[in-house]
Amino acid sequence: MSVDSLLPVEASAPAAAFARLTPVHEASAAHGWWRSAVIYQIYPRSFRDLNGDGIGDLAGITHELSHLAELGVDAVWLSPFYRSPQRDAGYDVSDYCDVDPLFGSLADFDALIYEANRLHLRVIADLVPNHCSDQHAAFQAALAAPANSRERDMFIFRDGQGPDGNEPPNNWQSHFGGPAWTRITEPNGQPGQWYLHLFDSSQPDFNWDNRAVHAEFERVLRFWLDRGISGFRVDVAHALVKAAGLPNWGGRADGNSSDGYPGHEAPMFGQPALHDIYRRWRSILEEYGPDRILCAEANVDPLPRLAQWVRPDEMHQAFNFPYLHAGLDVNRLRHIITDSLVSLDSVGAPSTWVLSNHDVVRHASRFGYEGPGPRDGDGIGPDDVQPNEALGRRRAAAATMFMLGLPGGAYLYQGEELGLPDSTSIPGSMRQDPTFARTGGERIGRDGCRVPLPWRSSELHAGFGDGQDPWLPQPESWAALARDKQQADPASHLNLYREMLAQRAERRLGQGSLAWVEDYCTESSLAYVNGDTLVIMNVGNQPLPLSDGNVILRSSAAGVAHSMDSDLQGTDLLSSGESIWLTTS
Incomplete structure (x- = not known):
């Protein structure tokens, strides 16, 4: 079924009122729990010190x-907690x-898994297979070994260009x-080969053409699966394998499409051999039962x-970056x-939806601009145009309500349930x-977006924490957004999230359907019906x-919490920057 074949049809029950x-x-x-989680x-x-x-x-x-269990989420995903120099x-x-040791010990991890199981929460770990630290024992061995050695073949070392290789x-x-290259000093003190690092120079890329790298990460998978992990979010899952010969690339460093450089041609991303790696990983997870999952951070x-990443024998989920970056453009x-x-329906996989994570400006700040906001991947500094916090929080609530009504899985980033904005005043x-x-x-x-909660x-x-100052300073205004204050306020951002998640589960929206309601799809609004739930967002x-x-289930507007039997009579306008859930039955 192609997108172009989706033509308007006459409405049928349960949404017969729509033309x-x-x-x-x-x-x-x-x-599969992950399909709607x-x-x-x-x-x-x-998170908490x-x-x-x-x-x-x-x-x-x-x-x-326990606060997350009370919020109503199904699982937590932990960003890296492994041994690291923390560069x-x-x-x-x-x-x-x-x-x-910064985060604790393996015993602390085991205690976390035990408590999560008690609270019926699953735990997913971040896995970083594209690169490691330059302090990793394997890379230190590579530095000490000669060119073309077995140790160097664990990474991507190459001779330099030019007469002196410089x-x-x-x-x-x-x-x-x-x-993306750094030259090393050889053990004899002479300038030597270069190693590849798509990220920081302290993060050398592994050579996934080497079967020893495959074996090492299969060992890592089993180590954490044996300790009760429910799956892995795979960092830059599209980057492990590089094109043969490492050809030059004139496009964007992140591999996204640009004029003359379509993303699918980027030689450092999306190579066909990746899929065999994930088929093997999927088979390992299935040895532990049907409920262990892989989620791809695949920016393709x-x-x-x-869809190539979530075929039935590969990943279970993939992050939806186009949705994350779509903003409030209803046509987009x-x-x-x-x-x-x-x-994703074509391969039987669920969609996922997300509005914030640890790599982007929080959506309560991104949506606080009437005009252009921060560039993707960049933050907001004290000298930049500042977002309107009240506008951003209102629009963020509306965007989240719209997202949580969609069928499929959803990801939340810590603190968004409090309506936290980015901290924009951190000194250089x-x-x-x-x-x-x-x-x-x-x-x-x-x-x-990483400031302590x-x-x-x-x-x-x-x-x-009650000891040393947090590793990044908290804005003074955040005390007013603290969890305890919001718990006591029925109209708070936190309690809006709680109610949305409860109704999402009760109405099985994650397992539901979607049809656009053309009556409300305009240049400034968007609406769909999922089962007997009508979701409308007004960004105009x-x-x-x-x-x-129709009967109001919930509005994103602060202080509006209608009961299930409330009638829409007298509430006939959806405000600017507001979303609403209604029942059509």
Whole structure:
């Protein structure tokens, strides 16, 4: 079924009141908890500091895990907690089978799994297979070994270009700025080969043409599966294998399409041999039962290519980056949602939806601009135009309500349930994202979305920890957004999330269907029906008139919490920046 074949049809029950519906996706009866799950991303160093060193830890996560169960999520995804020099906040791993002392111990991890099981929460771990830390034992062995040795073949070492080998092997650029190659000094003290690092120079890329690398990561998978992990989010899953010969690339460093350089031609991303790796991993997970999952952080376009990652014998899920970056453009959103559902339905996979994560400005800030906001992948600094916080929070609530009504899985980023904005006032001297340093401050980086959470407003550091100052400073305004204050406020952002998640589960929206309701699809609004739930979002500057005859389930507007038997009479306008759920039955 192609997107172009989706033509308006006459409405049928349960939405018979609508003149025109455009069906896109049928309800799914397929088994698998992940197909409709809401998964909550925890960034460990910023979640909760229990030992007072200013950095969050596994014990802190365990201590507060009950709050996430009460919120109504199905699973948590932990960003890296492995041993690491922390040059890139743990995405530079020096030992994949141990916990960094910064976060605790393996015993602390086991305690976390035990508590999660008690609370009926699953735990997914971040896996970083494209690169490791330059402090990893394998890379240190490679530095000490000669060129063309078995040790060097674990990574991508090449001779340089030019008469003295003093030019990089090709023109690839790092995601964090500057060349993607660094030259080493050989054991004899002479300038030597170059190694590839698509990210920071402290993060050498593995050579996935080497079977020893495959064997090592299969060992890592089993290590954590044996400890009770429910699956893995695979970091830059599209980058492991590079094109033979490492040809030059004139496109974007992140491999996204640009004029003259379509993303599918990027030689460092999306190579066919990747899929055999994930088929093997899928078979390993299935040895542990049918409920262990793989989720690809595969930033590939166009969307139909994403289906290649979630075929029945490969990944279970893949992140939907086009949706994340669509903003509030209703035409773009409609196309992406339709394309996602049709493309993934073709391979029997669920779609996923996400609005924030640890790599982008929080959507409560992104949506706080009337005009252009921050560039994708960059933060907001103190000298930048600042977002309107009230506008951003209102639109963020509306966008989240719209997203949580969609069929498929959903990902939430820690603190978004509190309506937290990005921290925009972090001084340059305190920034820790390598992007800021590698670009000389030209790019602000991602620190603003990684600031430690506020838990209790009256406590030191808003309850994040009672010892040293947090590793990134918290804005003073965050105390007013602390979890304890929001718990006591029925109209709070937190309680809106709780009610949305409860109704999403009760009404089985994650397993549901989708048809566009053309009556409400305009240049400034978008609407769909999922089963007997009508979801409408108004992003325009004017109120949107609503027809009579439906029952309000919930509005995203603060302080609006209608009962199930409320009538729409007298509430016939949907405000600017507001979404609403109604029942059509």
